[in-house]
Amino acid sequence: MCRAGWFSAIALITFAPIVLGGEPRSIKPVIVLTGIDSRKETSQVVRCSTRDEWVAAWRSHAGDDAAKAKTMHEVDFTNYMLVAIFDGKSYANTGLSIHSVEEGESSIQLRYRRNSYQSDIFTTRDRSTQSFMFVILPNSQKELIFERDTRRIIQAPPEWTEQSRLPTIKK
DSSP: OOHHHHHHHHHHHHHHHHHHOOSOEEOOOSEEEEESBOSOOSEEEEEEOSHHHHHHHHHHHHTTOHHHHTTOOOOOTTTEEEEEEEEEEEESEEEEEEEEEEEOSSEEEEEEEEEEOOOOHHHHTTOEEEEEEEEEEEOOOSEEEEEEEOOSSTTSOOOEEEEEEEOOOOO
């Protein structure tokens, strides 16, 4: 094979993942806010691409708590989107945390965990939570796939279970 042929073959092998879409790339969230005191009692995920969508999600989170309603953060929706994850009613946890955010050719996969702890049955009933997480990511119109680690034993490997999907935004 001539030098040009070898060069073409090496270039194809080297750059094929880039040209063909390749492996998903990791995305670091810009900001992550989490807690256990949301007023939203049901599980839901929301993509906020506009301030109006963010205001609606925040109102759902803050409920009738006037002090909390005043603490809504501003987001630059020209460059970023906000993803809200509401975990609904739960027990014995300290909120949610991001495991990874991976961007593929047509979707973004967000994996997260409920930060649970073990306690006896009598005190667990008194520790109800309504966990939430707000994640600011670079703007994207791709499908969003949410997976939560649902393992039951701490030492076990993660068990990723799809919780929800938000479709691609069509322009």
